[in-house]
Amino acid sequence: MYRETMISCRRDREIRKTIITPGDYTIVPYEDSRCKIRLTDVHCRNADGVCEMEPTSRIFNNPFDGNVIIGDMDSFVDRDVELILQQMCCGEVCVARLTYKNTHGDLMLDINCRIELVDVTEEQLISDWSWARLYESAVHHKERGVQLVKDKRIVDGFRRFSKALKMLVAIEPVDKNTIDAERAKEIINLRVKLFNNMAHCQLQFEEFGATLDLCSRALKYDPENVKALYRRCIAYIGLLMYEEAWEDIQKALAIDPNDKASIMKANELKPHIEKINKDYAKVIKKMFG
Template sequence: MNQETIVSTRTDREIRKTIITPGDYNIVPYEDSRCRISLSDIVCKNDTGPCDIETECVILSSTFDGNVVIGDMDNFIDKDFELILQQMCCGETCLAKIVYRNNQNELVKEISCGIHLKDVTEEQLISDWSWNRLYEASIHHKEKGVQLVKEKRIFDAFRRFSKSFKMLVAIEPIDPEVIADEQVKEMTELRVKLYNNLAHCQLQFNEYEAALKLCSLALKNDPENIKSLYRRCIAYAGLHMYEEAWADIQHVLQIDPHDKAAKLKANELRPLIKKVNEDYSNVIKKMFIS
């Protein structure tokens, strides 16, 4: 049996593997490679003994079909398995161990199992993809992200939206002789949606400056976009920039006077903007008092 090696390590998690049977060193999975694997002797435990595996985990679930597309997983355990697979060779069998710890360095979970990488279908490098494939991949990751938001898995959704954006940017520079104007318009609309979705994720973690920048980028492409204006309003308010927040929410109400969320936000901001104006008036008055 070969010596145990470290696949990846950080303060809260360490991944190790030991090669049992070597594989073909000429075939190694990378981003978007399709892998067929089998698992054996799965053990999940903590200090008290056997423990449950996260329900969102696909690879260790009872319904797992043995197929993995590298880079297309969302659960943190699945993504750690992807890291292991990317350091395996086709045909290899290894013993893998993932150890998770909390901030006090206490054991949270330890997962161990045998992995047999049966087959790897090599894919083109992303840099060699056609614009059509990049665009389809961008839509795929965006839709996955939307579903994750519905499941309230915001961190995983942010990662999907980021990947979608990466695929979209990879199409640039756009060749007008290859990509028609209508398709360019669709790409711009997708870009705006991604900016908005990324901003939504940032707002869930009170990252107001990041959300503000994303919304402003969206508005450069679509100045009348209600979601961008509304979310930038929230970001401004979170940064106590109430006048800017008020301007954005009023812009929303000019576009759609019946927008319920905008009306509620305007009512919430009204006393704050009133105080800002009163404070400003008092400062001006003091300037002219002898």
């Protein structure tokens, strides 16, 4: 058995592995590689002793077929297993340990297991992917993110949207010789949807500054996007910037006068705007008699 090595270390998390049997160092997994793994001797505990496994984990819960695509996991535990796999060679067997603590240093979860990387299907590096494959991957991550948000896994959904956006960024600059105008438009539309979805996630945690930035980015590409105007309005309200919020919601209503959410938000804002106008009128009256 080899010496234990640290894969990742933070205050709240430590990931270690110890090689039992080395593998072929010329074949290692990276982004989008298909891995076949075998898990045995899995033990899970917390500060109170033996405990149940993290319920969102796909790798450590049944049914699991042993197949892992690097970069396609959502649970924090599964993503950490991906980190371990990327530090393994095809054919390698190791003992892995994943330890999680809270902000006070108390043990929340400790997983010990034996991992065998049975097979690795090598893929191209992302830098070598075609624009079509990058776009396809972005759509995949976006759709998965939407489902995670529906399942109330907001943080995991946001991570998927961010990953999709990175795929689109990798396409730039758009080569007009290989991407026609219609495809370029689809890429822009997907980018706008991702900015909107990420803004929605940020609003769930009242991160109004981040929401404002994301909506502004969406509106840069699509100035008449009602969702972006509505969500930026909410962000402005959260930042107590009522006049800016009013301007956005009025723009949204000018584009779609029947949008119920915008109508409700305008009615909610109206007393604030009336008070601002009233206070302004008082100031002017004092200044000019």
